[in-house]
Amino acid sequence: MPSPPVTAAAAGTWKLADRTVHRMGFGSMRITANPDRELALTVLRRAVELGVNHIDTAAFYFSPGGTLRVGSGPTRYATELIREALWPYPEDLVIATKVGPGYDPVTGAFMQALTPAALRAQVEENLRRLGRDHLDVVNLRILKKPGHDSVAERFGVLAELRDAGLIRHLGLSNIRADHLDEAAAIAPVVCVQNSYGLDNNRQDDALLRICGERGIAFVPFFAIAGARREDGAGSDHDAALWDVAHAHGVTPHQVRLAWTLHQGPHVLAIPGTGDPDHLVDNIAAGALRLSPAEVARLDSLVVEDAAAPADGRQVDPAHRARTE
Ligand SMILES: NC(=O)c1ccc[n+]([C@@H]2O[C@H](COP(=O)([O-])OP(=O)(O)OC[C@H]3O[C@@H](n4cnc5c(N)ncnc54)[C@H](OP(=O)(O)O)[C@@H]3O)[C@@H](O)[C@H]2O)c1
Incomplete structure (x- = not known):
């Protein structure tokens, strides 16, 4: 008989302030790229069935025209797919979203919301699309x-919100240590979400350690995609x-993820x-x-700077502009 699938509980737990989450979560940026809406809903429901209780999202994760700029047809928002798949939300589910950037409706440029009114509008958009009266976690990206x-x-x-x-x-997301200091003087920071992985943005090793020392979760994005970023997972390893x-009978992608979780108990995938x-x-x-060895x-492994992929591949500047 096949053994039951491993659940997210196997990764252990972390307390995001008063909320306990499994260290293995789910990132929803790519679900809107799937032309098969039902499949996207299935993936979300399956994640929760398998114990995921920490989902990352953003109101600017939408297709076509959103973060990944893929697909065609009617607009699909990650936040709305989450609501459709998971409402009524399980008690233990923590949905983390982010505000800051958005798309200019006229030019389509990915730009920063700079005014208090614009940030408030983004929070309200998240509330509306997720169908909630409060947001569990909001990252300033x-x-x-x-x-x-x-x-x-x-x-x-x-x-204030x-x-x-x-x-x-x-x-906070996409930040340096001085941003963390500045923000923490204003209100408690429960997590930092930066691009980071085995061969990606290792200059953030220090920030990851600082977060651990301060009891703040470090939540890497592009842990699998690495320096390929929005282009997704590669096949060259x-x-x-x-x-x-091979030693564990798993894929290199799984090893990349496991490596991030081995960077500290405060690292959430x-x-x-x-x-x-x-x-x-x-x-x-x-x-x-993984063993210490x-x-x-x-x-x-060669430490790559995300700004200069070691394979010499040219990163589409339009892609980079969307995430930096
Ligand atoms: N704060 C920010 O600025 C920011 C920026 C980007 C992303 N994020 C968040 O971070 C999350 C993670 O980032 P991400 O989704 O871009 O990148 P990722 O998790 O590093 O990798 C996703 C890529 O890997 C593939 N993949 C995933 N699991 C795989 C497996 N087991 N075997 C082979 N391929 C696999 C996916 O394709 P398939 O779909 O084919 O599996 C996709 O191409 C996002 O979903 C989003 O929630 C935050």
Whole structure:
């Protein structure tokens, strides 16, 4: 008889302030790219059946025209798919969303909401599309600028909305350590969500450690896609990844995910997939236990800067502009 699938509980738990979540969650950015709406709903429902109780989303995850700019036909919002698939929401489900960027309706440019009114409107849009009267976690997602780029005013707006009861907990995304310090002086920060993985943005090793020391969850995105980012998972993997994968009878993608979870008990995974089999594999990766020697071998892989992929591949600047 086949053994039952591994559940998200295998990855262990973390407390996002007063909410306990399994460390293996789900990222919903890619579900809107699936032309098969029913399949997208199935993946979301299956994730929750398999114990996922931490789902990441954003009101700007929509197709066509949204973050991934794929597909055609009627607009599908990730937040609305989540509502359709999962309403009434399970008690233990934490939905983390993000505000900050949005698409200019005229030019289609991915731009930063800078005014308090614009941020409030984004929070309200999330509430409306998710069908909730409060948001569990809202990350202020910034677009990086060189030099000092204060988050104080924008984070202050979200802190006010938190005080007003529209938001339970606050986080930050795409940030540096100085942004974290600035925000934490205004209101508690429960999570930091940055692009990070085995061979992606390893300069954030230090930020990941700082978060651990302060009891803040570090939530990497592109943990599987790595330096390929919006282009999704690759099929070329370093020999070390293959060796570790073969030793455990799993895929290199699962090893990438497991590696992130081995970076600390405060690291939460939010892999994104529209494929039910990949979903099962990803959740199973939460049960993978890598030996110190395996982690060390993986760590010795070429450290790539996300801005300069080691394979020499040119990243589409339009893609980069959407996420930095
Ligand atoms: N804060 C931010 O600025 C930000 C930015 C980007 C993303 N995010 C969040 O982070 C989440 C994760 O990022 P992501 O979805 O872009 O990237 P990811 O989780 O690193 O990787 C997703 C890619 O890997 C593939 N994949 C997933 N599981 C796989 C498996 N087991 N085997 C083989 N291929 C697999 C997916 O394709 P298939 O669909 O074919 O499985 C897709 O191409 C997003 O969904 C979103 O919620 C946040």
